[in-house]
Amino acid sequence: MFIHAMQHNSELDAFRTEVRAFCTREIPPQVARKQARGQHLEKDEYDAWLKRLGARGWLTGKWPKEHGGLGWPPEQFLAFQEELGRSGAPPLVSFGPTMAGPVIYTFGTPEQKKRYLGDIISNNTWWCQGYSEPGAGSDLAGLKTRAVREGDQYVVNGQKIWTSMAHWADMMFALVRTDPNAKKQEGISFLLIDMKSPGITVRPIIGITLGHHLNEVFFENVRVPVENRIGEANKGWTYAKFLLANERVGNVDVAKLEAYLHQIRSLLEATREGGKALAEDPAFQRRLAEHEVGLATVKALMADQLAAARANGAPSLMGAAALKLRGTELVQAILQTGIDALGRHGMVYQSAALHAGWNGELIGPEESADVIYEHLYRRAATIYGGSSEVQKNISAKGALGL
Amino acid sequence: MAIFSSDERQMLHDSINAFLRENYAFERWKKLARGPEMEGFGRTEWAKYAELGWLGVALPEWAGGAGGGMTELGIVLAAAGRHMVLEPLLGTIVLGARAIEEAGTQAQRATLLPRIATGGLVLAFCHAEPGGGYARDYVHAIARQEGGEFIVDGEKSFALGAHAADTLIVSARLGSQAGPLGLFLVPRDAGGVRLNVAPALDGRLGATVSFAGTKLARHARLGDDDEDRLATIDRLIDRGAIAACAEACGAMAAVTEATVEYLKTRQQFGQALAKFQVLQHRLVDMSVSGEEARAIVHAALQALDDNAPHAQRAVWAAKVQTARAARFVGGQAIQLHGGMGMTDELAIGHYYKRLTLCETLLGDGEFYLKKLGVAAVACAVA
Known part of the structure; x- marks a missing residue:
């Protein structure tokens, strides 16, 4: 208990100042404007910003130096996220830096590292995650997408679903079944698939947000070179679990939590009841205080797990579960406070206002549509990356030995 | 009756x-x-x-x-x-x-x-105003009497159905900001009426409405005296609030049934999800929340029909309980449907949105909890 040394806050002050100054200077005005209005970015706008962060190595700052990272200690990564969140920067994307990258540098061949890591560091490639399937959700190992070896290629057939950002992605890391006769966890391989390969169809899924974020991805005789397999054939579940452990930690985005909290605070300032701002209402003040306690806890859990991951090679099972469970509950709670404020404006959802060029007349505060969008979208926070129920099953079994 | x-x-x-x-x-x-x-x-x-x-x-x-x-x-x-x-x-x-x-x-x-x-x-009820939130007495719209007419100026918050109503029922103060509250029948297409049509969270349409020098005939006022209508408005909102609770009860029943059916058919780990005890308990919790809401809403409806002295507090208590239930049941319906619950294609997400709207229409649970608290203290003092 209380083992890992924490970097002292004052040592990070200079870094924090640097990040803040960078954000002020480098967030393109158009992006800043859209962020302030809660409007959605086009891929090229997003990409330009991420490339600027990438040029400094900041997208992958917490990677070890030998793999091209900056070897940030956990506190520095957290400080980085906090400053981004407070500067109104667009959110980070975790598929490359947090998910694909560490799998590749931990289990990949020298050729794979050479080929993929640099482009993740600089954001030259966008990644997506080919895990869930229509019949394999909570029971991920029940996946059926088949990869049959033919010479030095795999021929992939099947379907993935709930694939975030597949319509923007250049590459997918995917779990495929290579041995249909083995026990279900033992017949899976981990492939890196070029999204431009012939035979891949990406079909949008319109969400309850009314926006397009999720997709179905269909594979019809898609040929993937064997050299794109991570590690050994039929050992994919090991790499998948490693990635899921990282995902549990990486899915909780402190920058985003900071940004939401900031947004909700300003919503409570802008919303009045009987002429008085909700921010002055003790009941809402208490809720803001609750959120602050929640955020402090989640940040501490995160620092703890990042330190554990550095010291032991992986986060602890229960610690990562705590972070995933509480982090996602906190996201939902903060956004719920926003929804409660928006009820006072009639709960209008002008989803069209999320797109630049909309010239209708906004009802209520400027952030209304964005808060509703995020509230709806984050209903999935307790579902994606292993649902809360699955987290508890894994913890009961793996950490408590039940 | x-x-x-x-x-x-x-x-x-x-x-x-x-x-x-x-x-x-x-x-x-x-x-x-x-x-x-x-x-x-x-x-x-x-x-x-x-x-x-x-x-x-x-x-x-x-x-x-x-x-x-x-x-x-x-x-x-x-x-x-x-x-x-x-x-x-x-x-x-x-x-x-x-x-x-x-x-x-x-x-x-x-x-x-x-x-x-x-x-x-x-008809559409246009009473709440920007800056008023759920407060029932926050009205700055003014109706001035000039000759045989009323001239209305003011601004109303988003009201469901206002975009399509033949007539808007509009509250305004008579003469000045300190004047008594009146209710007016305003044709949607009257001069000086401006609507900003928008969708609510659940997709139903409505509009914010503003009035600039809108002229109304004398008989456009509900009633024919200058009596303050706040008590009437209070009763109206109570009735609207409990009606929204009734809606929520129906939606909760539907979405709970759909979730039970889904878990019976959805197979994971070699069995139906409905076989997992933790999910069975969740489904029971959803059903229990629905039962609680249905019972307390029924009691409040009955109290209103009986003109019972506690009717108003029964309505407020029902709104608090129903709002909690709606939030839990709607949220769990999505949670237990997993990704499917997140799609526009399935009804589940739409029920979630409808429930969220019902929860907040004419005052959310926290708002009525606070009103009950104030009333309880007033009661004790009296």
């Missing part, structure tokens, strides 16, 4: 739900909600509801109604919630009709109530 017997209520409940099950499936809902007419509901459906007697269920018999009370309205609204009915029931047959009944002159009642029963009059 003719009180419906339990058998009659059962018949009303069964016939409405049977009709909607048959004619208001989710596919039909989508067509109506997103149809090219841009009204966001069906005029044909509206006419049919009139024909079936739903619109007049709580109107006096002389006006072509069935003479029912709040409980009968609750039965209609619960069915509307169960089938996510888009037509403007709350604004017309609850808030609008009650406003006319309570505050209207004999002549206004005689002219307008029969039109509601036949489906010829769609």
